[in-house]
Amino acid sequence: MPSDPPGPSSTRARARDLGIAPGTLPAGPTNTLTDVPGVRVGHTTVDDGGDLHTGVTAVVPEAVDRPDGRLRAGLCVGNGFGKLIGATQLLELGEIETPVLLTGTLSAFRVADALVTHMIGMPGAHHVRTLNPVVGETNDGFLSDIRRRPVTEDHVLAAIRSAGSGPVAEGCVGAGTGTVALGFKGGIGSASRVVELGGVGLTTLGVLVQTNFSGTLTVLGVPVPADEVLAHPTPHPDGNSCMVVVAVDAPLDGRQLGRLARRAVFGLARVGSDYATGSGDYAVALATSTEPSQVRDEDLDPLFRAALEAVEEAVLNSLFRAHTTRGHHGHVSHEVPLEVVVERCRRAGVLSR
Template sequence: MHPHSMPDPSRTIVPRRARELGLGIGELPTGTYNAITDVPGIRVGHTTLIRPPRVHSGVTAIVPDGVGPASPLPAGVFTGNGYGKLLGTTQITELGALETPVLLTSTLSAFRVADALVGWILEQPEGADARSLNPVVGECNDGLLSDIRSRPVREEHVRAALGTASAEPVAEGSVGAGTGMTALGFKAGIGTSSRRLPLAGQEVTLGVLVQANFAGTLRVLGRTIAPADVGVPAEEPGLGPEAGSCMIVVATDAPLDARQLTRLARRAVYALARVGAGYSHGSGDYGLAFGTRPLGTPAGPTVVPDAGLDPLFGAVLDAVEEAVLNSLLTATVVTGPYGHTRYPLPAAPLLALLG
C-alpha cells in the first residue's frame, strides 16, 4: 500500500490479532483464548448497535460467575485522569468490593445502562434480598462516529449482553461498547489479552479487556507509528478522541485483597504509556481490577505477600499493551453521521514498517 493512499472502505478486512502477526508482548504464555475469559468464572457478552450512518454504539458486559450484593468480589480502582464516568467508583474505593458485573458503553448511555443493570441483578438469585446495590458502569465517548445524543443503548440491549455472555473467545474491535471508538489516530474498540504465570507456588491467570478511545501517537514495539506511515488518513484537526475515556478491566484468580488489586489497577493505566497514550485533558483513564476468589471466608485463599506481586505487575503491563494493539488491528472501517471515517491499523503495512 502506498504510504499516502486511502484504504477502500468497501474492501473486506480480515481481522488479525497482534500475536497472530508475531507481535505478542512479553515472555509469559497466554491462556487458551488470550482473553479475559481465560480467567475461570469470567464471561463476556456484547450487544452491537449499527444503524448507518447515525448509530455505531453498543454495550459490553464482563460477568463474574455468582457476583452479587450478597457475594461481592474483592476489587480496586485507579483513576489516572478523572474526566469520565465510572459509575460505582466511590463504593469500590471505600469497601474494596464489586457487587455487580462490569458494563461498558457510550458516555450518554451510561446512566440507562446502570438502571438496566440494577433491574437485572434484582431478578437474579444473587440479588433476591438486595435493598442496596452499587452498579458498576464505565463509558467512552463515541460522539465522533455515532449520534451520541440519541442515547441508543436501551434496557433490552443491556439484558442481551448479560444474557449472552459466555466464557468463549471474545469478539474484539468494532463490537459492543467498542463499536464507535477510536484511539491513537485509528479505529479502535474492544481488545483483550491474558497471561498465565506462577505466583506464590501456584499457577494463576490474569486477563484484561480494554475499551480503547484515547489520544496520542501509537507505539508498537518501541517504534512510533503515525497513521500516514501505514497508509491511513490522518485525523482532521480538532476531531480526535479528546472526550473519550479509556476503560481497562482486569480480572484474576490470584489471591489478592482489595488494596493489592488497586495496585494492579494502577499498573493497568500505566501500561497505556507503552502504546503512546497522551493522557490528555479530556481523556479519562481508568483501571478496575477484581479477583474471582472471595477473601475473608473460611475457604478463602491466603493473600499473596506484596513483595511477591512483581510478576503479576509485569503480566498486566504486557496484557494491556497487547489488548490495545488487538483493539486497533481487529477493528473495521466506520463512517459516522458527520462524514468522519476511521480506519483500523492495517496489518501488512505495519509489518512492512517494522521490518
C-alpha cells in the same frame, strides 16, 4: 435491537497472528479475559450502518451474577475525566457486587439503571434495598449520534445474558463499536498472561480494554503515526478515554488489586497513550478467588509484569481487529493498515517470527 458485529471485525488479524507478541510471559489458551476461570464476556452491538455505532460490553464474573455476590476489587483513576458509575463505593469497600458493564458516555446512566433491574430481578433478590452498579464508558460521539442515547434495557440485558467463557469478540463490537484510538479505529481488545505466583502457584491474569484515546500508536516500541501511514487521515477528537478491566484468579485483597489496576493504566503508555486532559483513563481489577488473601506484596511483581504485557497486547488487538467505519456527520475513522505495521516492525527487528 442487538445486531451481529460487522464481518471485517472478525476477519482482521490479532497481534499474535502477525508475529507481534508483547513481552515474554505466556498467554492463556484463548489469550483473552475469559482465560480467568469464572469470568464471562458478552456484547450487544448497536450499529445501523449510519449514525449509530455504539453498544454494551458486559464483563460477568460468576460470583457477582447473583444476589449478595461479592468479589474483592481495586480501582485506578489515571485521569478522572469520565463517568465511572459506582467508583466511590468500589474504592471505599474494595469490592464489586455486580458485573462490570461498558458503553458510550451518555448511555452510561441508562446502562446502570438496566443493570440494577437485572440484579434486583434475579430469583432470591426480593430483599435487596441497595446496590452499587459498576458501569464504565468512553465517548463514541465522533462516529455515533451520542445524544440519541440509543442503548436500551434490552440491549443491556442481552449483553449480560449472552456472556460466554469462550474467545472474546474484538474490534468494532459492543462498547467498542464507535470508538477511536491513537488516530485509528479503536474498539474492544483482550489478552491474558499466565505466571507463577509465590504462595499460590500458576495464576492467570486477563485484560479487556475499551480503547478511545489519543496519542501515537506504538507497536513493540515502533511508532506508527496515523498521519504517516494513512493516505487521508481524518481529524479525531483528543482524549476521550480508555476503560481497562483486569481479572486474576489469585486471592488478592482490595489494596493489592488497586496496585494491580495502576499497572494496567501504566500499560497504556507502552502503546503510545498521551494521557490527554480530556481522557478518562480507568482500570478496575478484580480477583475471582474468594479464599482469604495470602499473597505478600513482595510476590506481586509477576502480576504487575503480566498486567503491563496484557494491556499492551489487548490494546493492539482492539485496533488490529477493528475496521474502517463511517459514521455520524460523515466522520470516518480508518483501520490500522496491518501490512504497514508488519513492515515497520520487521525493519526494526522486533517481530517474533
